[in-house]
Amino acid sequence: MSLVDPLLLVDPAAYAKHGYPYESWAKLRRESPVHHFSPEGWLPFWALSKHEHMVEVSKQPDVFLNEPGMTFVPLLDGEVQAQIPIRTIINMDPPDHKKFRKVVSAYFTPRAVGKLQGLIDKTATDLVEGMGEEGEMDFITEIASIHPLKIIARILGVPEEDEPFILRLTNELFGNADPEFQRDPDRLAAMTSLFGEFWEYFGKIMEDRRANPQDDLASVIANAKIDGEPMGELETMGYCLISFTAGHETTRGSIGGGLEALIENPAAMQQWANDPALTPLAIDEIVRYVTPVNHMVRTAARDYELGGQSIREGDKLVLFYASANRDEDIFEDPDVLRIDRDPNRHLGFGIGEHFCAGANLARATSGTLFRELVQHIDEVELTGTPERIASNLVPGYKHMPIRYRMRRKARAA
DSSP states (O other): OOSSOTHHHHOHHHHHHHOOOHHHHHHHHHHOSEEEEOOTTSOOEEEEOOHHHHHHHHTOTTTEESTTOSSOOOOBTTBOOOOOSOOOGGGOOTTHHHHHHHHHHGGGSHHHHHTTHHHHHHHHHHHHHTTOSEEEEEHIIIIITHHHHHHHHHHTTOOGGGHHHHHHHHHHHHTTTSTTTOSOSSHHHHHHHHHHHHHHHHHHHHHHHHHSOOSSHHHHHHTOEETTEEOOHHHHHHHHHIIIIIHHHHHHHHHHHHHHHHHHOHHHHHHHHHOGGGHHHHHHHHHHHHOSSOEEEEEESSOEEETTEEEOTTOEEEEEHHHHTTOTTTSSSTTSOOTTOOSOOOOTTOOGGGOOTTHHHHHHHHHHHHHHHHHHEEEEEESSOOEEOSOSSSOOEEEOEEEEEEOOOOOOO
């Protein structure tokens, strides 16, 4: 009998039904932190559950590769599923990764993100004010999805009227195993159709930004050069894809999971409301506690000894960041939300060469919205069970019904 059920770790449907398998990860951390599984219908893999091992692997990109594929998907008729021919920096290894990452690195510095703060502030304020004095809503579809969507849309050249179209593509990409969002049960057919629409739409934006460059991310991507030559179309579309989908979906996950955590910890919400200066620490703690990106995959380029286990060339390693972020050897009271946790060595944005390029924007986007929410919401509660998307990569909430009441504004004398 297996130490834990491996399907709880990798099956998208299991995340939708049971949520994050924290108990299984805790058992693996205690008894077998580098554990080999061979579940039926999946490639054999090593499950990494400890913080130290993920750091060790992530800091050796020449030994543990991304290029063969950084997500874990089921086999199709016993074979590895075909991939869509598009390149993103997440799937690149040295030396390509460093060269392509430089394309957008300047756009996501703290100073550059600071120039977007006015847009971020207005979007957050408009959404919170639009909630009215009290009411009920689906927090995910009406707030958590919309705030990051509007920010990413503006910097990638997507007009407001096209936001619903882009949101649908994002849902279908990350929810390709979810019945609510699944475009086609045949994953390859669904991805081919989806990327066709994505390519056609963003191809026009790239063409426009080459002819009429502006001060936005779309122009940076459209006019990028690698080794003195224009960036290839596969990589250009890959940048559009990863900027929009990852930038939106992960931040939505932090916002949705973060509100649930605050509902469960009203004292933390009040502490934050009383001291907005806690926002930078609080956001990092929410990212740790929620961990919107659940896993990444690495492929061993050579034999390697890890945690007392013999990894062989070609082996797949699945890094479960959500487990690392609850590691008892790293975090005091890891299952407790502490919005003033400092230091906070979480892996919610990854570590090493593939540390999230958009981390500063993600922090600013979610931080600004939460700062507004905690200062204006007086009471908030769930009115039903939140529903997770069927995904093992970004298994955030797709629906969260809430009831709320805002604080009364002081009347002018």
